[in-house]
Amino acid sequence: MTTEKVEWSPTFDTELRLVDGEHQALVIRLNGLIEQLTAGAPTAQWLPALDGLIQHVADHFAHEERVMENISYSDYIPHRDIHRQLLKEVAQFRQELNPDEPIKDTLATIRFLKFWVLRHVVQEDMKIKKFVYSGVYDIESD
Numbered sequence: 001m002t003t004e005k006v007e008w009s010p011t012f013d014t015e016l017r018l019v020d021g022e023h024q025a026l027v028i029r030l031n032g033l034i035e036q037l038t039a040g041a042p043t044a045q046w047l048p049a050l051d052g053l054i055q056h057v058a059d060h061f062a063h064e065e066r067v068m069e070n071i072s073y074s075d076y077i078p079h080r081d082i083h084r085q086l087l088k089e090v091a092q093f094r095q096e097l098n099p100d101e102p103i104k105d106t107l108a109t110i111r112f113l114k115f116w117v118l119r120h121v122v123q124e125d126m127k128i129k130k131f132v133y134s135g136v137y138d139i140e141s142d
């Protein structure tokens with residue numbers, strides 16, 4: 001399997017130090033998990049890494065929500081609701097995993113987790129950057 005690991009890209013940058021630092025830490029965790037999955041590690045072995053990732057994402061969401069509140073972010077409520085939805089989605093995914101059984105489709109699992117972490121960063125968190133820097137420079141033409 002070719003590497004599915006994620007390389008940090010400027011498209012992930014919100015230019016908010018705390019947010020970017022936590023996003024980078026999440027990508028490191030995600031890559032560790034991808035490595036184990038790619039190596040075909042038994043489910044029981046990589047589950048703690050998945051649980052750690054989920055916990056850190058939940059902590060990050062709470063921090064990011066505080067930041068959004070502090071800057072009176074206009075789309076705070078919908079953004080917070082998306083966080084809640086993402087946590088529900090991953091909790092359901094996690095619930096279906098059995099430590100004693102191998103997963104059916106490794107690549108699909110990797111892609112689900114990548115999409116789960118990164119889509120939100122690129123699509124929704126970037127709107128916070130746009131809000132913070134609105135009128136300062138045009139984010140779109142970056």
Ligand SMILES: [Fe+2]
Binds near residue numbers: 019
């Ligand atoms: Fe975030």
Ligand SMILES: [Fe+2]
Binds near residue numbers: 125
């Ligand atoms: Fe977010």
